[in-house]
Amino acid sequence: MLSSAVTAELKNIVGTKNIYLKSEETLPFGYDATLKEQPPDAVVFPQSTEEVVQIMKLANRELIPVISRGAGTNLSGGSVPLHGGIVLNLTRMNRILEIDTKNLLAVVEPGLVNNDFQEVLAPLGFYYPPDPASMKVCTIGGNVGECAGGPRCMKYGVTREYIRGLEVVLPTGQVIMTGSKNKAAGGGYDLTKLMIGSEGILGVFTKIIVSISPLPEAKKTMLCSFDRIEDASNTVANIVGEGIVPTTLEMMDNLLINCAEDHTRVGLPRDAAAILLIEVDGYKEDLPRQVETIHQVCRKNNMREFKLAKSAVEVDQLWVARRTVIGAVARKRPSYSLQDVTVPRNKLPAIVSKIVAISEKYQLPIGVLAHAGDGNLHPLVLFDERDQEEVRKVHMAEGEICRAALELGGTLSGEHGIGSLKLPYLTWEFSRTAIDLMKGIKQLFDPHNILNPGKVVGV
């Protein structure tokens, strides 16, 4: 609970229109896609760096936890205020401060929605490559906090590669500028990279300098189905082996094909074991031969059916299943748990067969969606959260999936972060020394431990 003096001071900083205190108002800010839930004591909507500074100074003085938050689409409990406190909702700091196509950069505020940014850039002939599946709602600030990936990152890389500099409000209320508008600059330790993917435990980003790119002139979208998941996986490895780096190599298994088809009716093959959504982009004369090579690779790996989109409408049809499938699983069961373990690309068949075994062991349906090109999997464990026994099994299955990925040389998280969900498994991936160093970094930046306490490294 916040004292009335604190709430009065908060109102003073952001104005009465920009604060929620009643429980029915704060409740929606107490959960994310995980089962973790705890409403905050207050939600504030700052509109400037200066307001963020004042809030941080107040919280640092009064030792109140602060959880910065964008759209709350995170998937590992990162934005859940486990210890109450203040949710710093940055969605009203959503301006594009500068678009500079001559220098291929833009300066944006953290609350800007990824897709809104894309829609402003596209008519200018530019885009911002990171494209997390939730791009229609998620914010750039959240993307930086999680180092978001997306289907395109196989070719274009993750958020990290597009962030040139950050204005950061430290937990003490001090403002620093890391990096700069320059694309490549040295000088000192790379604090920008340290901030990226730090899941809101080191500082609050108030301005973000990003790189933008000219839109590629052409792309080709293909969909291929297989009778065996191994064939789909081998196809992925072989395409890369041919010297082609597609922008996208997305895989869906039979369970998810059916969920998606129930929902979209775009004509997906219901009895296929797996489908691959493949996209290549670049110069228009380079693409036909790449498509032909990919087609041959698919044939060599016993493909069933190969479809090349002939129009923009067909491209959208091929994509709609992928973009909506996570929501579509609600038709099967009311709840799902989503992991983002990542394994080396050639370990994809191995992890998939482990997941099938885990699914059978716990009698839980698990659908597999994968950014197959980069070995990043999204096993969707379907269940009913009202059934406590089932929830217990889900957590055990999650743990086993994480363990299996690590045993195959993988990592706990490819793009969703550790948050609080995967914290119990951190010691499986990192040595004591590594965890102590990360805790030390947290303590250095946040001596009073007020920023998103208890997350990522468990301080």
Next chain:
Amino acid sequence: MEESWMAKLPAIVGESQYVEKNGRIVVFPNSTEHVSSIVKLANENQVKLAVKKSKESVVKQEPKILLDLSKMDTIVEIDRENVTAAVMTGINLAAFQSEMKKRGFYFPPTSIWDNGSLMIEAIAANHTGPSSGKYGKWREYVLGMEVVLPTGEILNLGGKNIKCVSGLDMMGLFIGSHSQLGIVTKVLLRLLPKPEASKLSIARVNTLLDGVNAANTLGPRGQLPARNELITPNMAWEMQIPGIEKGQTVLLTEIEGFVESLSRQLAEVDLIYQKYGVKSQLVISDEKEIEEIWSRYFFTASLHMQKQTYNLTIIPSKLPSLYDAIEKICRQTGFSFEMIMHCGVVNIDLFLDSIDSSNLIEFEEGLFKALLLLGGKMADKKIGIGSHVLEIEKLESGLKRLFDPSGVMAG
């Protein structure tokens, strides 16, 4: 010089694995474990330690022990399915790159400072170079690493995963921090498939500024050459770039990718260049010939690196102003200069000629001021004003203490 800790060296690395040189001990470890033991020894005896640099003849700081990793030069594994390589960082970077090409892979990060250096030096410095614009720098390629911390403990981070956001990004801290936070002994690198073909266009420009403007127009028009280098006349002449006469400023543009589009890409580049009076003299498509030009480029640069040098970065639109400023300061201080500009990132290697050191302070003050006003950066130098610079320094020294509590790493 005979100190008790030195007696322990043979037991760690073997009798012939270290030499005494100018009051320092240069040690040649064979493995990460060797490095770890040496660092522990330095810790126990409060002896300063540093990684030896190939190019630095005079070591400014006071390290007693210099680690020379050149015997740790093994390519541990090349994984064709995951397109990764595991390498000990004592390998010569250029040798590693040409080995990758032979095997059908491509590993672009390098700079004029890294040519001839060991990989560990390149990782520690994270310099900007000719390929940085299109291909990025080290963080984009290092998927995993083995690091010996200043306490001697060995840390393993990352793996063969292209995406990994587990925990805080400590790999990003070890890269570019001059081995102050730890010694990276082994890395897992992401490789690229070798491009199918490439074309190098050699063009002459009337003034450096024309070249700058021409090159800066490529990016926004969707052209991102693999390498795009603007070179001042004297250096260009020394590089013996074909088709170029003495006194001409040169713009090199290399495009690589799939065969089909290369000619059109080059034609589009030419069209942009023509507007600025940049005239293509020659297009080379032979891989060997292209390689020879780059090796002369690196060789010439290495000769100039013995001069007073600066590495500057600026956003493209401010470059003409920075260039004017440099010219003016040089006129005032009586210096002449040569430069190589990596146009893809707008990063400049500046070489000062005819040094009259009494004017150097004046020159540097002028340069800093220009950079500050234009929002530019200088490698390994903090340019900025205000409390946030102090705050960053505080954080950096905090990080240094966290990783190196007994201050064993020199520099």
